[in-house]
Amino acid sequence: MNDINYQIDQAHAAAEAVKDQVHQIEAKTAAIPGAARMIPLSQYGKDTDRQAVARNLTLRSMIERQDPALAAFLGFGSDVPRREAEDTAQRQALIERMAQLSVQTRQQNQAAQLGRERCNIAGITPLTRQRRL
Numbered sequence: 016m017n018d019i020n021y022q023i024d025q026a027h028a029a030a031e032a033v034k035d036q037v038h039q040i041e042a043k044t045a046a047i048p049g050a051a052r053m054i055p056l057s058q059y060g061k062d063t064d065r066q067a068v069a070r071n072l073t074l075r076s077m078i079e080r081q082d083p084a085l086a087a088f089l090g091f092g093s094d095v096p097r098r099e100a101e102d103t104a105q106r107q108a109l110i111e112r113m114a115q116l117s118v119q120t121r122q123q124n125q126a127a128q129l130g131r132e133r134c135n136i137a138g139i140t141p142l143t144r145q146r147r148l
Contacts, residue, residue, distance in 0.1 A: 040085070047081040050074055065089050 045051040053074040055067040069075055069091045079086045079095040086092065134141040 040089075043082065043085055044068075044074075044078060047077050050077045050081075053077075065091075 041054055044054050053071055055071070068078070068089055075086075075091060076095075078089065079092060083094075083096055086095075131141045134144070138147050139145065140147055
């Protein structure tokens with residue numbers, strides 16, 4: 016008789032531990048703005064339905080952006096912040112490259128304009144470099 020009571024107590028303690036963990040995960044997820052209404056319902060004594068969270072793309076992306084550690088714990092990609100940082104770095108490098116090209120083009124245009132002005136002052140046709148009559 017004592018043996019069955021011990022097993023019942025153990026099963027109850029295990030179910031309570033799972034319930035506590037689920038509530039902690041739900042609280043951590045609910046702390047993300049806008050995610051509270053998307054949390055899937057959980058059954059007593061059962062772990063968080065990680066597949067249901069992963070299938071909800073909106074909730075998944077919110078978790079990935081706001082809490083990468085929770086995303087890794089739930090079993091889906093938590094590399095979003097790293098990818099965003101890489102994209103930002105690439106975008107910044109592209110902006111700098113375009114600024115350099117703009118400066119080079121501006122200098123080339125100014126040199127060409129100066130050459131045309133000198134040719135006009137000297138009475139030379141800029142395209143053929145021959146004197147005008």
